[in-house]
Amino acid sequence: MSRMLMGTSQVAEPFWKGTEEKILRVQFCKDCGKAHHYPRNFCPHCHGENLEWKDASGEGTIYAITVCHKPGLPTMAASVPYAVALVDLAEGPRMMTNIVGLEDVHTAKVGDKVKVAWEDAGSGKNLPVFEIA
C-alpha cells in the first residue's frame, strides 16, 4: 500500500526512530508499571511522568476489524478493499493498524494472533502494520 505520514509528534520521536530499524517501541510507566499507546508526556493510567521506552514483542491479538470497501484516504484508493483493525499488543496497549498479507482480506477475524510487519512510510520511517502470526 502507498503510505504517508501526515505529521509525527515530538513526544513520539523514539517511536518513529525505532521504525527506521523496524523496531516497535512502547512507552512504559515506571510508577505504575503499565504500558500505553499513543505516546504522551505522562502516563494516562496514573498520570505519573516517570516514563521509559521499551522494545515491544511485536505480538498482538485482533480486538476489532473491518474491511474498508471505500478508501478512508485518497492515497489508499488503489488498495481497497483493505483491512483496518484494532490490535491489542501483548504489552497491553491497543493501537489502530492494518492487517496485511492476507490472500482473502475478509478472512482475518477478532481474536486472531498477529505479529508486526512494516511498510515504507517515506523519509526512512516505516509504518507498523500486522500480519497473521
Add this chain to the structure above:
Amino acid sequence: MTYKPSDFRGKVAIVGAIDAVSPTGVLGISERDLEVQMVKGALDNAGLKVSDVDGLFGTGMMMPTMELAEHMGITPRYTDSTMTGGSSFEVHVQHAALAIAAGMCEVAVVYFASTPRARGKGLGDMSAMMGMMDPKNPMPMVEWEVPYGNLMPSGAYSLAASRHMALYGTTSEQLAQIAVSTRDWASKNPNARHQDPITVQDVLDSPMVATPLRRLDCCLVTDGAGAVVLTSAERAKDLKQKPVYVLGAGTAHDHSMMISEMPDICTTPGVISGREAFSMAGVTPNDVDVVETYDSFTITVALALEDLGFCEKGEAGAFVADGRLGPGGALPTNTNGGGLSYTHPGMYGMFLLVEAARQVSGQAADRQVDDVNIAVAHGCGGVLSCTSTLILGTEDAL
C-alpha cells in the same frame, strides 16, 4: 445545602419544536436563514416571541450563539455553544433545564441548521483538518489513526459491529432489521428522504461500505434544521402546546474522535448517561413508551438499547429481530424515520428532540404513538464518544 439531580425533575419543559427537512435531502436555504426560521418557528409553535428569548444554545463555527444573537437582535443572559458532536443538542437541553431552574434564564432556544448537500461534501473529508495542522504537533488522531485509512466515520462503527458480532453472535440480518423497522416509520412521514419500505434482504444486498456495515446500515447525508424552546414548568402551563417536561438528563463521554481510545468498543458511555437520566427521572426503561435514539448506523442503535437497559449487553440483535422497534411494535423507536431514512445533516441530535417532543405533546401526525407518557431522546456524538440521555414526559408523568 447541596442539590441532587432529582430536585430538578420536571422543573422545566420543552414547549415548542420545529424542524425543516425535505424529501429531496436539499433545502436550498442558507444555514443562517434556516437558523432564523427555526428559532422563529419554534417560538411560534410555543406561542412565544423572539423578544421573550433570554437563553441561546447552538453549535457552529467560532462563536455561533453570538453570531446568531447579533443577527437576530437577541441579547441572551445565558449562552452555551457546547460541542459534543451529534449529542450537542441533548446536552444543550440538559444545560438549559438547569439554567432555567436556577433562574439564570427563562426562555431558552436550542437551534441547529446544517446544509452538507449545499456544500457538496460528504462526511469524512479530512483535508480541512490537515490544513489546520502543525506537522510537528499533529492531533493524535492524525498521527495514530489516519495513516491506516479507516473510512470515517463508518469504519469506526464497523469496528464496533465486528466485535459485537464476534462476542455475542449478532448477525447482519439482525442489524438490518433495525434499518427495516426505521424505514417502516419513515413510510409514515411525508418529509422523510426515503419512504419506500425495504426488507432485510434489501439491506444485505446493498453495497458493502466497511464490513460488516452496508450502505443501508448507514445514515443519510441531507440538509436539515430544527429548534426547540424551553421554559419553566410554571410558564409552560400557559402556552400553546402540551408541555414536554424534562424529567431526567445525563451526559458522559469516554473518548473523542479516536475509536482506538474507546475503553470498551461494545459499551458506550450511554451506560453512564442513561443511568444518570433514569435515576434523576425516577423511572426505568420499562416505563418508556417511545425511544428516539441516535442512528448514525444500525449498530449505534443496538449498543444504545443495551447501554440504556432496554435489553442486556449482547442481546440487542435478538431484541430487535422481531420488528419490536417498528410501527405496532412493543418499543416504538425512531418514529420519524431516523437518521437512517428521515434526515441526517452531519449531526442528528436535534431531530431526536423534535420528534420526542412531538410524540409526548401529541403533534406526531400519522406516526403518533398512542398514549405516550414518557419518551427517551438519546444522542451520541463523535464515534460512540459522547452520549446524552433525556427522559421527557407529559404532565401525567410528573
